[in-house]
Amino acid sequence: MTETPSIAPAPSRSGSETLAVRASGVDRAFGGVQALRDASFAARPGEIHALAGENGAGKSTLIKVLCGVIRADRGAVEIFGTEVTRVVGPAARRRLGVATAFQELSLLPDLTVAENLLLHDPPRGRLGLVRRGRLAPVAREVLRRYGVDDIDPRAAAADLSVAQRQVVELVRVLAGEPRVVILDEPTAALPDRQVEWLARHMRRLRDDGCCVVFTSHRWREIEALADRVTVFRNGTRVATRERLSEAEAVTLMSGRSFAGAYPTISARPTDESALRVSNLSGGRLRGVDLDLRRGEILGVGGLAGQGQRDLFLTLFGARRAEGGTIEVDGRAVTVRSPKDAIRAGVGIAYVPEDRKAEGLFPPLSIRDNIATATLSRRATAGFVNRSAERVAVASIVDQLRIGAGRSTSGAADTLSGGNQQKVVMARWLLTDARILLLFDVTRGVDAATKHDIYELVDTLAARGKAILYHSSETEEIAHLCHRVLVLREGRVAAELAGPVGDAERIVAASIKESQDA
Numbered sequence: 001m002t003e004t005p006s007i008a009p010a011p012s013r014s015g016s017e018t019l020a021v022r023a024s025g026v027d028r029a030f031g032g033v034q035a036l037r038d039a040s041f042a043a044r045p046g047e048i049h050a051l052a053g054e055n056g057a058g059k060s061t062l063i064k065v066l067c068g069v070i071r072a073d074r075g076a077v078e079i080f081g082t083e084v085t086r087v088v089g090p091a092a093r094r095r096l097g098v099a100t101a102f103q104e105l106s107l108l109p110d111l112t113v114a115e116n117l118l119l120h121d122p123p124r125g126r127l128g129l130v131r132r133g134r135l136a137p138v139a140r141e142v143l144r145r146y147g148v149d150d151i152d153p154r155a156a157a158a159d160l161s162v163a164q165r166q167v168v169e170l171v172r173v174l175a176g177e178p179r180v181v182i183l184d185e186p187t188a189a190l191p192d193r194q195v196e197w198l199a200r201h202m203r204r205l206r207d208d209g210c211c212v213v214f215t216s217h218r219w220r221e222i223e224a225l226a227d228r229v230t231v232f233r234n235g236t237r238v239a240t241r242e243r244l245s246e247a248e249a250v251t252l253m254s255g256r257s258f259a260g261a262y263p264t265i266s267a268r269p270t271d272e273s274a275l276r277v278s279n280l281s282g283g284r285l286r287g288v289d290l291d292l293r294r295g296e297i298l299g300v301g302g303l304a305g306q307g308q309r310d311l312f313l314t315l316f317g318a319r320r321a322e323g324g325t326i327e328v329d330g331r332a333v334t335v336r337s338p339k340d341a342i343r344a345g346v347g348i349a350y351v352p353e354d355r356k357a358e359g360l361f362p363p364l365s366i367r368d369n370i371a372t373a374t375l376s377r378r379a380t381a382g383f384v385n386r387s388a389e390r391v392a393v394a395s396i397v398d399q400l401r402i403g404a405g406r407s408t409s410g411a412a413d414t415l416s417g418g419n420q421q422k423v424v425m426a427r428w429l430l431t432d433a434r435i436l437l438l439f440d441v442t443r444g445v446d447a448a449t450k451h452d453i454y455e456l457v458d459t460l461a462a463r464g465k466a467i468l469y470h471s472s473e474t475e476e477i478a479h480l481c482h483r484v485l486v487l488r489e490g491r492v493a494a495e496l497a498g499p500v501g502d503a504e505r506i507v508a509a510s511i512k513e514s515q516d517a
């Protein structure tokens with residue numbers, strides 16, 4: 001799958017001979033939005049370089065300019081000293097050894113895993129014809145080389161989970177033996193085990209002299225992996241450092257400073273039960289009991305895949321319960337569909353992490369995306385009260401700092417990824433739901449916004465909402481939750497009083513056999 005660079009590097013400019021990638025003075029606008037302004041960036045061969053910044057800071061746009069998906073309005077881009085500013089198209093960059101994995105996965109859904117993997121370099125016979133019969137065996141071998149043996153090369157890409165698609169995309173990038181690898185939020189859709197797998201391969205590439213550039217909103221990943229970090233704010237580079245503390249980074253990224261990564265939770269749980277679940281089963285659930293009180297933030301932790309998602313989906317009616325009972329405010333309720341969950345008298349809302357698959361209607365405006373869940377409530381005799389809707393939407397947009405002052409009549413898919421997540425949250429927060437199921441809602445969200453979301457969760461609990469909270473970042477559960485239930489093999493294996501403070505205690509309880517953690 002190796003493609004030899006066929007464009008001979010042009011004589012380099014002074015100072016750029018040791019650089020793998022260089023962008024200078026780059027501007028790029030989308031309509032009225034200036035995504036990059038006088039942006040500069042440089043990365044060397046043999047380094048892992050993190051690109052950090054708030055949602056909408058311009059990271060993805062810079063990556064798209066670097067790998068030729070879009071053209072800069074102004075400025076210069078060089079790859080190993082070769083000026084490529086006016087050359088667009090990933091194929092031209094591939095010839096220079098650049099491989100990229102984008103935030104919005106680029107696998108073709110109707111093709112098989114093997115066809116996707118070998119798209120640019122299929123096995124050929126002597127006459128140069130593609131040997132279709134060899135596609136699956138060659139792809140299996142490539143996957144095996146990267147330690148991936150649980151993905152069938154003959155499966156259609158559309159049938160894979162988001163995490164599996166991400167893995168295939170990454171193998172495609174890694175297997176091309178590139179000289180520059182650019183990964184836009186590669187870990188956002190990966191479970192922890194695969195994050196470690198990717199980290200190993202990134203380090204190997206770096207040690208082989210490859211330049212690896214990646215973006216992430218998880219500071220501990222940046223700290224663990226990056227040799228240098230470049231911080232972007234409002235489309236411009238604000239710093240490039242070898243060492244940077246999380247607090248300094250957040251200040252550089254947001255222009256705001258925070259006392260700590262997590263706010264002190266002020267909400268106090270009441271004695272009133274909001275949601276009581278007994279012996280719930282279905283999917284991975286093997287009899288879950290829980291009692292969530294008004295004003296409480298109840299954490300659901302444990303190792304990945306122990307039934308957390310099934311618990312949230314079942315409580316929201318998006319997955320069928322096979323047994324057990326659900327009580328809201330002490331009354332038994334039937335929740336067979338999300339419609340049952342959100343109806344008055346039940347009031348359960350679910351905020352998912354995957355805004356693309358489960359939450360956002362991209363062609364609709366930001367305002368309409370937020371207002372969809374409340375339309376029926378604001379309608380009188382079939383007419384929607386647009387001005388009431390506008391006021392409510394404006395207030396939540398302001399509170400969550402969605403889109404940095406952008407008009408809410410713009411299409412939601414022009415927002416950056418993290419801002420799209422905020423739109424999905426805002427929608428549910430505007431409803432009358434009194435029980436909120438928040439599933440990994442800070443995934444792909446920048447540090448300052450995470451902080452805003454933590455404060456919002458606290459405010460909502462203080463107003464009496466009952467909140468079930470799961471995060472793939474165990475630290476969050478340890479700091480935000482009044483109590484933590486640790487799931488193991490579809491059951492509650494331990495209950496810890498919060499704030500637990502130390503994520504290690506939750507991890508320890510996740511793997512401990514006894515229930516007395």
Ligand SMILES: Nc1ncnc2c1ncn2[C@@H]1O[C@H](COP(=O)(O)OP(=O)(O)OP(=O)(O)O)[C@@H](O)[C@H]1O
Binds near residue numbers: 061417
């Ligand atoms: N196709 C587009 N049309 C309109 N605006 C766009 C488009 N693509 C990006 N933008 C805007 O450009 C700005 C920079 O977006 P970009 O996606 O580069 O940010 P980012 O730093 O990658 O954010 P995130 O961390 O949320 O992915 C944002 O304000 C975004 O809304």
